[in-house]
Amino acid sequence: MAEGIALELAAELLRSARRIVVFSGAGLSKASGIPTYRDADGLWMNKDALRFSHAEDLDRDPAGFSRFWAERLRVVEAARPNPGHLALAQLQRLRPATRLVTQNVDGLLSRAGAADVLELHGSLRRWRCDHCGNRRGPWLFQRCLRCGRRARPDVVMFGEMLNKGVLLDAQSAAQESDLFLLVGSTAVVYPAADLPQQALANGGQLVTLNAEPLALDHSATAVLHGKAEELLPRLVESLGRQVSGSA
Ligand SMILES: [Zn+2]
Numbered sequence: 214m215a216e217g218i219a220l221e222l223a224a225e226l227l228r229s230a231r232r233i234v235v236f237s238g239a240g241l242s243k244a245s246g247i248p249t250y251r252d253a254d255g256l257w258m259n260k261d262a263l264r265f266s267h268a269e270d271l272d273r274d275p276a277g278f279s280r281f282w283a284e285r286l287r288v289v290e291a292a293r294p295n296p297g298h299l300a301l302a303q304l305q306r307l308r309p310a311t312r313l314v315t316q317n318v319d320g321l322l323s324r325a326g327a328a329d330v331l332e333l334h335g336s337l338r339r340w341r342c343d344h345c346g347n348r349r350g351p352w353l354f355q356r357c358l359r360c361g362r363r364a365r366p367d368v369v370m371f372g373e374m375l376n377k378g379v380l381l382d383a384q385s386a387a388q389e390s391d392l393f394l395l396v397g398s399t400a401v402v403y404p405a406a407d408l409p410q411q412a413l414a415n416g417g418q419l420v421t422l423n424a425e426p427l428a429l430d431h432s433a434t435a436v437l438h439g440k441a442e443e444l445l446p447r448l449v450e451s452l453g454r455q456v457s458g459s460a
Contacts, residue, residue, distance in 0.1 A: 216437070220444070223394075223420045223435040224451035227304070230392035230418075233311040235301055236408055237322070237441075240397020240424055244295040244442040247288065247319050266371045268343070275363050279355040282337075282366050289318075289337045294325035297396070300445035302326040307453060312386040316398060316405060318368045331383045333375055333404065339367035380404060387411040394420045397441045400429055422448075 227233060239247070264270060265281040294302075302325040305311045313322055314331040320338040322330045341348045342357035342364045352364045369375055383404070387393060393412035400406050409419055413432055421430050422437040422444055430436045437444050 216439075219435050219437055220448060220451060223422075223437060224448055226392055226418055226420060226434060227308065227394070227448070227452050230308070230390075231310060232386075232390045233304070233308055233392045233394065234386050234390040234408075234412065235304070235311065235313050235394045235396060236387075236398060236400070236405065237301070237313070237315045237317060237396040238398025238400070238405065239317065241297050241301075241315070241441045242292070242295070242317050242319050242321055243397070244297065244440065245292040245319070245321055247292055247317070247321075268365065268370045268373060271343075271363060271365055278365075279363055283355055286337050286366065289320065292319060292321060294321045295442045297441035297445040298322050298325035298327070300449040301396075304449050304452070307449070312383075312390070314383045314386065314408065318366075331379050331386070333369075333379060333383060335366070335368035335376065337366045337368055340364045341367045375404065383408060384411060387417075388415045390415075390417045392420065393417050394422065395427075395429065395433075396422045396445065398423070399425075399427060 261281050265278050271278045298321050301313060301322060305313065305327055312331065313327050314333060315322055316333050318332065318334050318337045320336045340350060340352045342360060342362060344362040345357060345360040347357050347359045351358060355364055356362065357364045387408040388411050390412050393409050395409055398405055400409060409429055413419055419429065419433040420435045421427055421433045422441060424440060
């Protein structure tokens, strides 16, 4: 399918959908300088990342753990939303019944103005103390001011379960959606792999937008290949024209 036609078709699907779910992964935030898991220079290829990506590492090497995650937070805090994040926030304004579900822990969708983002893997911008249950901070030098022990980012680390409430909300949204837009995720790992299937099983249509071809493209009504920060603004602009044109 020619690119322009796929884009117009995707915009038309967004326009006619009553409930939209946008599921995003690392590809959405790449242009904001957030390393993806799989890149050669990415977060998880780093030796330190392997040493500090389990919650138990906090007890094994408290200072190293705090240093590592403070540095990850610094990267995220220095990052700015890119045109892809801004386009999704705009989509939510044009189509208020749009739920945004993300695997990203950078908080950039919220920074872009999106509402009620379902963060499946938590957020680096929130921290918590697992020793006394404090979730409010402030976290001076990554320490809990209530009990004095070291805090940790409120992200799902290796070996940990996803937040049940967030996962249930994402599953309900997927099941109730009539359009599921997958952005910048290979969607091969649970639950990412499961959500588009739930949308399809309940009669929803699928649109994929990714730099590389995906196995899921075969199930998609429209397939967009390219960068999220380039295609999403064009998609939402096209939707905006249709919405104002039909008003
Ligand atoms: Zn504490």
